[in-house]
Amino acid sequence: xxxxxxxxxxxxxxxxxxxxxxxxxxxxxxxxxxxxxxxxxxxxxxxxxxxxxxxxxxxxxxxxxxxxxxxxxxxxxxxxxxxxxxxxxxxxxxxxxxxxxxxxxxxxxxxxxxxxxxxxxxxxxxxxxxxxxxxxxxxxxxxxxxxxxxxxxxxxxxxxxxxxxxxxxxxxxxxxxxxxxxxxxxxxxxxxxxxxxxxxxxxxxxxxxxxxxxxxxxxxxxxxxxxxxxxxxxxxxxxxxxxxxxxxxxxxxxxxxxxxxxxxxxxxxxxxxxxxxxxxxxxxxxxxxxxxxxxxxxxxxxxxxxxxxxxxxxxxxxxxxxxxxxxxxxxxxxxxxxxxxxxxxxxxxxxxxxxxxxxxxxxxxxxxxxxxxxxxxxxxxxxxxxxxxxxxxxxxxxxxxxxxxxxxxxxxxxxxxxxxxxxxxxxxxxxxxxxxxxxxxxxxxxxxxxxxxxxxxxxxxxxxxxxxxxxxxxxxxxxxxxxxxxxxxxxxxxxxxxxxxxxxxxx
Numbered sequence: 001x002x003x004x005x006x007x008x009x010x011x012x013x014x015x016x017x018x019x020x021x022x023x024x025x026x027x028x029x030x031x032x033x034x035x036x037x038x039x040x041x042x043x044x045x046x047x048x049x050x051x052x053x054x055x056x057x058x059x060x061x062x063x064x065x066x067x068x069x070x071x072x073x074x075x076x077x078x079x080x081x082x083x084x085x086x087x088x089x090x091x092x093x094x095x096x097x098x099x100x101x102x103x104x105x106x107x108x109x110x111x112x113x114x115x116x117x118x119x120x121x122x123x124x125x126x127x128x129x130x131x132x133x134x135x136x137x138x139x140x141x142x143x144x145x146x147x148x149x150x151x152x153x154x155x156x157x158x159x160x161x162x163x164x165x166x167x168x169x170x171x172x173x174x175x176x177x178x179x180x181x182x183x184x185x186x187x188x189x190x191x192x193x194x195x196x197x198x199x200x201x202x203x204x205x206x207x208x209x210x211x212x213x214x215x216x217x218x219x220x221x222x223x224x225x226x227x228x229x230x231x232x233x234x235x236x237x238x239x240x241x242x243x244x245x246x247x248x249x250x251x252x253x254x255x256x257x258x259x260x261x262x263x264x265x266x267x268x269x270x271x272x273x274x275x276x277x278x279x280x281x282x283x284x285x286x287x288x289x290x291x292x293x294x295x296x297x298x299x300x301x302x303x304x305x306x307x308x309x310x311x312x313x314x315x316x317x318x319x320x321x322x323x324x325x326x327x328x329x330x331x332x333x334x335x336x337x338x339x340x341x342x343x344x345x346x347x348x349x350x351x352x353x354x355x356x357x358x359x360x361x362x363x364x365x366x367x368x369x370x371x372x373x374x375x376x377x378x379x380x381x382x383x384x385x386x387x388x389x390x391x392x393x394x395x396x397x398x399x400x401x402x403x404x405x406x407x408x409x410x411x412x413x414x415x416x417x418x419x420x421x422x423x424x425x426x427x428x429x430x431x432x433x434x435x436x437x438x439x440x441x442x443x444x445x446x447x448x449x450x451x452x453x454x455x456x457x458x459x460x461x462x463x464x465x466x467x468x469x470x471x472x473x474x475x476x477x478x479x480x481x482x483x484x485x486x487x488x489x490x491x492x493x494x495x496x497x498x499x500x501x502x503x504x505x506x507x
Contacts, residue, residue, distance in 0.1 A: 007061065012099055014175045017054040021094075022061050027128045030094040030179070032064030035171040036164065038088035039144060044249045045157040048090055048167045064091030066119030067145040068253050071261045073316060074417070082119035087148065087253055092168055093120055095127035095138040096179045103182035105457040108172060108211065109140040110165060112192030112417070115275050116146045116260070124432050129425030133447070134454030137181035141168040146260050148253075150274035152231050153243050158279040162204060165197060169210040187213035187457040191420050193272070195219030195303075199385065200276045202299060203290035204283050213460055214296075215453065216303040217419055221339060221381040221505065222275055224286060230273040233263045269338055288507050291385055297392035300460030304399030304481075305382050308413030309374040314366060315408050321366075328365040329354075332372055339376060341504065352500040370413075380501045386473045395460045398473045400493065402484030403445060406437045414484070422449040448487060 005024045012019045012030070021030035036048035043049060065086035097104070111118040111125060120140035127138030141164075143149060149161025173183045188198045188211045195216040201207045202214070232242060237259040240247045248256075264273055276283055290296055314320055324331055333346040341349070353372055354363050361367070382398070390396040401419045405412050418435065421427040427436040427446050436442055448466050456462040463470050467487055471479040478492040492498075 010099070011057055012178050014178055016051050018057045019060045020057050025128065025132070026097070027131050028096050028099055029128070030060040031062055032091045033058070033060055033094065034064065034091050035168050036090035039090060040087045042249070044087065045151055045160060045245060047160055047163045050167065063093065063121040064142065065089050066121060066142050068148060068257050070116030070146045070257055070264065072113055072117035074312065082121050089142045089144065090164055092139055092141040092171065093127070094179050095131040096181065097131055097135050098180050099178065100180050102180050103177070104180050105136045106172060106176055106181040106186045107136055107138045107453070107457050108169065108186055108188045109138065110188065110190035110194035110197045111140065112190060112194040113145070114272055115150055115161065115193045118145070123429045124421045124424060124426045126424060126426050126429070130450055130454070133425065133450055136454060136457060137176060137179055139172055141165065143168070146274045147234055147256055150276065152226065152228055152277055152279070153245060156243065156245050159276050159282045162197065162200060162276050163206070163282060165201065166204065166207045166210065169207065173210055186211040187215060189215035189217065189453070191217035191417060192220060196222050200224070200283060200287045202296045203285055203287040206282065213300040213457060214302070215456060218305055218309060218378055218416055219303065219382060221377050222272055224276055224278050224283065226277045226279060230263060230270070234259050237262055271338065286507050288384060288388060291388035292507070294392040296389060299393065300395040300456070301389045301393055302397040302456050302462055303382050303385060304401065305379045306401040306414045306416060306418055308370055309378050309416045311370045311412040312415035314370060315411050324365050324369050329368055332369060335373060336376060349500045353497055356496050375497065375501065380498070381505050383498060384505050387475055390473050390475065394472050396473045397462055397470060397481070398479070399481040399483055402482050405435055407435050419449070422446045423453050425450055449483060
């Protein structure tokens with residue numbers, strides 16, 4: 001404990017046992033609360049099992065372990081590999097202004113990391129500022145990642161990482177009142193793989209009724225169609241026969257992660273080799289179909305992207321840089337082919353973007369590559385979700401982050417993940433301060449974004465006095481809030497470019 005941290009005398013009685021946390025700068029904090037039995041031994045690769053009640057008082061002053069981590073080259077930019085990691089990782093953290101009966105809105109955070117890395121202990125995910133500023137309760141969770149969470153063997157195991165998320169939501173439903181929260185007003189929010197997680201959850205029958213609002217940040221394009229390819233590849237690397245789940249349960253965790261990393265390295269163009277998949281049971285339909293059908297009509301919806309999502313991937317990948325320099329725009333058809341776009345359509349898209357950017361934005365190869373891949377991988381799939389949801393739910397809102405990062409001398413722009421430290425108010429926590437910039441302007445911008453997320457969590461509408469009037473999204477106006485050096489609304493931004501993708505990323 002530091003001088004600013006005071007261990008609380010009071011003990012919180014949950015439905016599973018007693019918990020004691022600490023007070024820091026006016027916020028009560030409870031860390032490492034287990035919500036499931038350890039998924040080890042016979043429980044490895046199985047759906048999570050509700051935590052048995054414990055005796056005594058749980059010391060909730062330290063983070064619990066995170067899931068075993070696969071290799072992710074971007075992890076170093078956000079503080080390096082989180083520790084400790086362990087299979088016994090199903091725990092959550094709570095930040096609350098007070099453990100009273102006030103019934104505050106609950107913001108339930110699901111971290112990203114391509115479903116192979118990340119944790120609820122990363123400094124940029126600290127919920128203190130958000131809880132304090134908004135008088136809200138913030139929850140963050142760990143869930144199983146990689147092969148531990150998304151191994152697919154038909155009839156045996158699938159999507160257990162998402163079932164972890166659902167069990168954590170059930171824990172919140174049953175216990176958050178003891179922490180000053182309202183189980184009837186839960187907003188799930190997440191970035192990157194966490195953004196996709198909150199898109200997939202409403203398509204899962206077991207999650208129905210557990211949340212009321214969604215904020216999806218930079219949710220990437222993921223093909224959820226079933227495939228055993230990555231599972232079979234992993235089993236081969238471990239010298240196991242197809243479907244030998246008993247044999248796999250005996251393999252040390254470190255060996256599974258090593259094989260997982262090896263498989264990923266051998267299949268660099270395969271997008272998120274371990275990910276949620278349509279299995280006919282836990283995830284019976286495509287998430288986009290759930291939005292199209294009106295299954296999410298009662299859920300308030302806010303979703304957005306960052307202007308330069310892929311620039312950070314370009315700048316941190318010397319080989320990709322060289323390829324772009326050598327091939328120019330001719331590199332793009334190969335990448336677009338990964339999501340099923342043929343050469344004729346690729347050329348048409350490229351030509352439209354070049355024409356629309358002429359005299360306004362750079363058509364230099366790296367800039368063109370970033371823009372088209374950002375659109376392909378994140379913005380256009382985001383628009384498809386908005387088009388479906390806005391027909392059923394008027395509280396549907398779209399944003400684009402345009403604030404540029406100063407890192408790499410400004411070369412990464414408004415890149416993937418940049419919105420997170422602004423939303424959590426953790427922009428001044430190293431190394432986030434290098435990522436976001438420093439000073440009063442940065443602080444004021446962070447406050448605008450925090451207030452927006454808080455307003456949405458409270459009412460389902462993100463409007464507040466600190467931003468211009470923000471109209472809901474519909475297919476006629478396509479109103480979008482730009483969060484950047486200037487905060488403004490724009491109707492139908494980059495609309496001719498958007499139209500170039502008509503008919504794509506549909507179901």
